[in-house]
Amino acid sequence: MATTRRDRPAQRLSRMLLLAVIYAWCLVPFGWLISTSLKQGTQALQSADMFQGPFGFGNYVEVLAEGFAYNLRNSLIVAASTTVLCIAIGVLAGYALARLNVRRKMLILTGVLAVSLFPPVSLVPPLYSLWRELGLLDTYPGLYLPYTAFELPLVIFLLTTFFASIPVEIEEAALVDGATRFQAFHRVVLPLATPGIFAASIITFVGAWNEFLLASTFAPRSLAAQTVPVAIASLSGDVQFEPPIGTITAACVIVTVPMVFVALVFQKRIISGLTSGGLKG
Structure with missing residues (x-):
């Protein structure tokens, strides 16, 4: 029983890590998509960094205008x-x-x-x-x-x-x-x-x-x-x-x-x- 109790926290941690990897695998591309859509001018082509701006809604305005x-x-x-x-x-x-x-x-x-x-x-x-x-x-x-x-x-x-x-x-x-x-x-x-x-x-x-x-x-x-x-x-x-x-x-x-x-x-x-x-x- 003692061995089982010791294993439970490790199992929970491994499950949490596995879920974190799955969530990151699924959500990071969508986050990159949103980040790129908010980049202004030629910044979307010049940098693949999700957090590098400037950001704005100009692309959305342009799309709706078309x-x-x-x-x-x-x-x-x-x-x-x-x-x-x-x-x-x-x-x-x-x-x-x-x-x-x-x-x-x-x-x-x-x-x-x-x-x-x-x-x-x-x-x-x-x-x-x-x-x-x-x-x-x-x-x-x-x-x-x-x-x-x-x-x-x-x-x-x-x-x-x-x-x-x-x-x-x-x-x-x-x-x-x-x-x-x-x-x-x-x-x-x-x-x-x-x-x-x-x-x-x-x-x-x-x-x-x-x-x-x-x-x-x-x-x-x-x-x-x-x-x-x-x-x-x-x-x-x-x-x-x-x-x-x-x-x-x-x-x-x-x-x-x-x-x-x-x-x-x-x-x-x-x-x-x-x-x-x-x-x-």
């Missing part, structure tokens, strides 16, 4: 539309595959997952030609429709496993009490599946928010639909051939902070939604 607020609006609309479509379709498809007597459901689920493995770059040329003929270039539907096609397989898989983990006896009890299949789904199963739906929504939103390949192809120039990843890649400095490190990092901070805030606020629900689907009953 219309970055419109890009944020576009990303929010496209990501939200993609999330709503994916969840609306994914909830119904996931429930059907998990609960209803669907023939060859494993083959269907395998086919759905196989779609997510298809490289998007191979679809860009035909989609671009089709979108040009339909007039969908530089429009919101031209972005959130393909986003939905690529994000939906993962949503269906996550929700199928989550619905399958909900005890079927709860739904059967509602049916015995006189509820219809839709009423049992809407009033009993759907509220229990909220953590999984929430986790799938966050994953879908972040994936659509960060997508670059399709956005740079279908809405590369117009502020009417250009999203933030394309806008950041398009930023230019005041001097030719000079990388605009200050404005790029400022734009990255503006884009990253909301995602970090959402992850911190809803981390318990996200973890619950991702882990509960793996527990049967």
Whole structure:
């Protein structure tokens, strides 16, 4: 017992040191990003020291003056539309595959997952030609429709496993009490599946928010639909051939902070939604 008691402080210290290393590994790059975004003039290019100024908010003012607020609006609309479509379709498809007597459901689920493995770059040329003929270039539907096609397989898989983990006896009890299949789904199963739906929504939103390949192809120039990843890649400095490190990092901070805030606020629900689907009953 004495040996165990002596080991406890050492174990706690080693755990604290390990956590400190992990936190430093994760937070120092983000701290450097914020520090660089606040550096004025050419200081961001001349020095990599996080604490060497002068500091100010000039880069943020310059980014917003170039219309970055419109890009944020576009990303929010496209990501939200993609999330709503994916969840609306994914909830119904996931429930059907998990609960209803669907023939060859494993083959269907395998086919759905196989779609997510298809490289998007191979679809860009035909989609671009089709979108040009339909007039969908530089429009919101031209972005959130393909986003939905690529994000939906993962949503269906996550929700199928989550619905399958909900005890079927709860739904059967509602049916015995006189509820219809839709009423049992809407009033009993759907509220229990909220953590999984929430986790799938966050994953879908972040994936659509960060997508670059399709956005740079279908809405590369117009502020009417250009999203933030394309806008950041398009930023230019005041001097030719000079990388605009200050404005790029400022734009990255503006884009990253909301995602970090959402992850911190809803981390318990996200973890619950991702882990509960793996527990049967």
